[in-house]
Amino acid sequence: MDRAIAKKRTRQEGFTLLEVMIAIVVLTIGLVAILASFAMAVGTTGLVQQDEIARQKATEAFESIFTARATNQITYAQIQNTPNGIFTAGPQPLMGAGPDGLDGTADDGPQPGCPGVYQCVILPGPDGVLGTADDVTMSLSYFTRTITINPVPAVGGGPNPNLRQVIVTVSYATPPGGQRSYTVQGLISPYR
Numbered sequence: 723m724d725r726a727i728a729k730k731r732t733r734q735e736g737f738t739l740l741e742v743m744i745a746i747v748v749l750t751i752g753l754v755a756i757l758a759s760f761a762m763a764v765g766t767t768g769l770v771q772q773d774e775i776a777r778q779k780a781t782e783a784f785e786s787i788f789t790a791r792a793t794n795q796i797t798y799a800q801i802q803n804t805p806n807g808i809f810t811a812g813p814q815p816l817m818g819a820g821p822d823g824l825d826g827t828a829d830d831g832p833q834p835g836c837p838g839v840y841q842c843v844i845l846p847g848p849d850g851v852l853g854t855a856d857d858v859t860m861s862l863s864y865f866t867r868t869i870t871i872n873p874v875p876a877v878g879g880g881p882n883p884n885l886r887q888v889i890v891t892v893s894y895a896t897p898p899g900g901q902r903s904y905t906v907q908g909l910i911s912p913y914r
Contacts (some may be wrong), residue, residue: 769896775843776865776892776904779816783825783867784906786889790824791910798912800873801886804828813866813893816841824891826869838863864896874909884911 787809790796796808803811808827820829820840836842840863847856870889873881888910893903 725834769902772894772896773902773904775862776808776894776902779825779841779862779865779867780890780892780906782903783869783892784888784908786824787869787888787890788910790822791912792914796824798910801888801910803869807871809869809871811870813868816862816865816867816892819866826867837861841865865892867892880903884913886910 735778741905747865776862787801791798791801799806800808803809808822808824810826810828810830814826814830816825817830817839818833818836819825820827820831821894822829832839833841836859840861842862843860844852845858845860846852847854847858868889868891870891872887872889874885885909886909889905889907891905893901895901
């Protein structure tokens, strides 16, 4: 009987070293997963500004084509890619609109007020106020714009002479070596 009591008293309660190690491993895996998701969120947040610039530049080019047609600055026949029209085919760097005021044409060149030949964006500096001496100028040299103008098929076959598809895509390189793009598309006709 004394032996049974002695065995009972020697039994200890609490966590073993193995249980503690397993708990540490589980917690470490959880913390690493949380840190990885946090890093991904911070990285994605950094791309928001470039996404907004791409959206704005694609929309600007798209709207300038419709405005030029509506104001008779260009004819409907000119709303084509080169060599038949005035819009340069393929990806082009974002440069300032030339004398014609249209983005993506052969006369594009340096934008006034920007260093270099590419368009730039002026951002608020450390004080958070735009238009002060500490503003930051960001070059858009890593952005490209593609304006594609395609004929739309007619119901009976062949191209519809009164309808064209306009696709404007602005792309930019992302730091890990990828590429993101924003596309705007619509149909244009010779009628206002």
